[in-house]
Every structure is written in C-alpha cells, then in structure tokens.
Amino acid sequence: xxxxxxxxxxxxxxxxxxxxxxxxxxxxxxxxxxxxxxxxxxxxxxxxxxxxxxxxxxxxxxxxxxxxxxxxxxxxxxxxxxxxxxxxxxxxxxxxxxxxxxxxxxxxxxxxxxxxxxxxxxxxxxxxxxxxxxxxxxxxxxxxxxxxxxxxxxxxxxxxxxxxxxxxxxx
Numbered sequence: 001x002x003x004x005x006x007x008x009x010x011x012x013x014x015x016x017x018x019x020x021x022x023x024x025x026x027x028x029x030x031x032x033x034x035x036x037x038x039x040x041x042x043x044x045x046x047x048x049x050x051x052x053x054x055x056x057x058x059x060x061x062x063x064x065x066x067x068x069x070x071x072x073x074x075x076x077x078x079x080x081x082x083x084x085x086x087x088x089x090x091x092x093x094x095x096x097x098x099x100x101x102x103x104x105x106x107x108x109x110x111x112x113x114x115x116x117x118x119x120x121x122x123x124x125x126x127x128x129x130x131x132x133x134x135x136x137x138x139x140x141x142x143x144x145x146x147x148x149x150x151x152x153x154x155x156x157x158x159x160x161x162x163x164x165x166x167x168x169x170x171x
Contacts, residue, residue, distance in 0.1 A: 041141065045073065048097065050090055050149070054083075091123070091151035098132045098152065098164070108152055118154050125159025126152045134165030143167055 047070070054060060058067045059074035086096025087103050095101070095108035103109070107130055112121035126132070134144040145168035146161050153159015161169040 042077075044137070044142070045077070047073075048094070090149070094150070095126065095152055098134070099126070099130050100133065111151065118157055121154075123151065123154055123159075125154060125157040126164055128158050128163070130164070132164045132166075134161070136165075138165050138167070145169070147171055 055062050056065075057070055057074070058065075059071040059079060085093050086106075087093045087109075089111050091108050091111045092103060092106060095106040096103055099106055107126060108124055112123050117124045134146070137144055144166045146166045147170040150161055150169075150171050152164070153161075158164075161171070
C-alpha cells in the first residue's frame with residue numbers, strides 16, 4: 001500500500017505554507033488600503049525549520065543546494081543573523097517563540113510525558129490565557145496562518161492554533 005504522503009505531497013504542502021500567508025497578508029493590506037489607512041503594515045512570513053543550520057540557505061552563503069525562492073524572500077525582506085533556540089527540543093522552542101516567554105516560564109516544557117497532559121503523548125497544551133504572537137498580530141489587523149508541525153495542543157484542546165489566534169492552520 002502506497003502512502004499519500006510522498007515527496008510530491010510534501011513539496012506541495014511546503015509551497016502552500018509559503019504561499020498562503022503571503023496571499024492572506026496581501027488581501028489584508030488591500031482591505032486596509034481601501035479603508036484609507038495611512039500607514040501600510042508589512043507582510044510577515046516567518047519560516048522556522050527544525051535542524052536547519054545558519055549556512056544551509058543560499059542567502060547565507062551556502063553554494064551546494066539551490067534555495068532561490070527563500071533567497072528571494074530574504075533579499076526582499078528582513079534577514080536574521082543571530083538566533084538562539086528557546087529550548088533544546090522542538091515543542092518548548094515553538095512555545096517560547098509563540099508566547100515570547102522564557103523557557104522556564106512557558107507552559108510547554110517538554111515534547112511529552114508531563115502529569116496533566118492529554119492524548120497518547122501526555123502533551124500539555126497552551127491555555128486560553130497564553131497570549132501568542134498570532135493574537136497580538138490579529139489585534140493589529142493582520143490575517144494569520146500557520147502550517148506544519150505544532151505540538152502545542154492536541155485536537156479538541158485549547159492549544160490548537162485556531163484557538164490560539166491563528167485564522168488558518170494546515171498541519
């Protein structure tokens with residue numbers, strides 16, 4: 001039996017993950033422009049990839065693998081030169097990024113196995129009182145979307161992205 005999750009599916013999903021937030025941002029910018037807003041807000045596309053090193057992209061000097069679309073985004077936008085992970089494992093790192101809290105103060109401190117967690121992995125979900133960057137951006141008039149790995153809330157918990165300020169979620 002062949003899985004529907006193959007390389008072609010992955011490439012399509014990756015393309016959608018870059019394309020949809022850009023389109024959402026453009027349509028939101030048009031709405032604000034039509035309403036007579038004097039200050040245009042920039043579109044924001046934040047790409048986070050697990051296990052990607054500083055020099056793995058062409059825009060940072062890598063020569064072996066072509067990354068022309070990401071390189072173009074970097075050329076036309078803001079490129080970070082220093083980055084520090086919020087934690088040594090993935091879910092707490094995303095929690096730190098989404099909430100802006102220090103690792104010691106974020107609700108999600110491990111990938112699984114904490115008392116009070118839900119689902120088969122016993123993950124601790126974000127709670128309604130955990131303010132995320134998506135909620136802050138939404139209050140500022142942005143349309144928000146997230147794609148890919150989340151790990152901050154199991155289905156039917158308060159931690160799923162659409163309950164944490166994101167308008168759209170594919171993951």
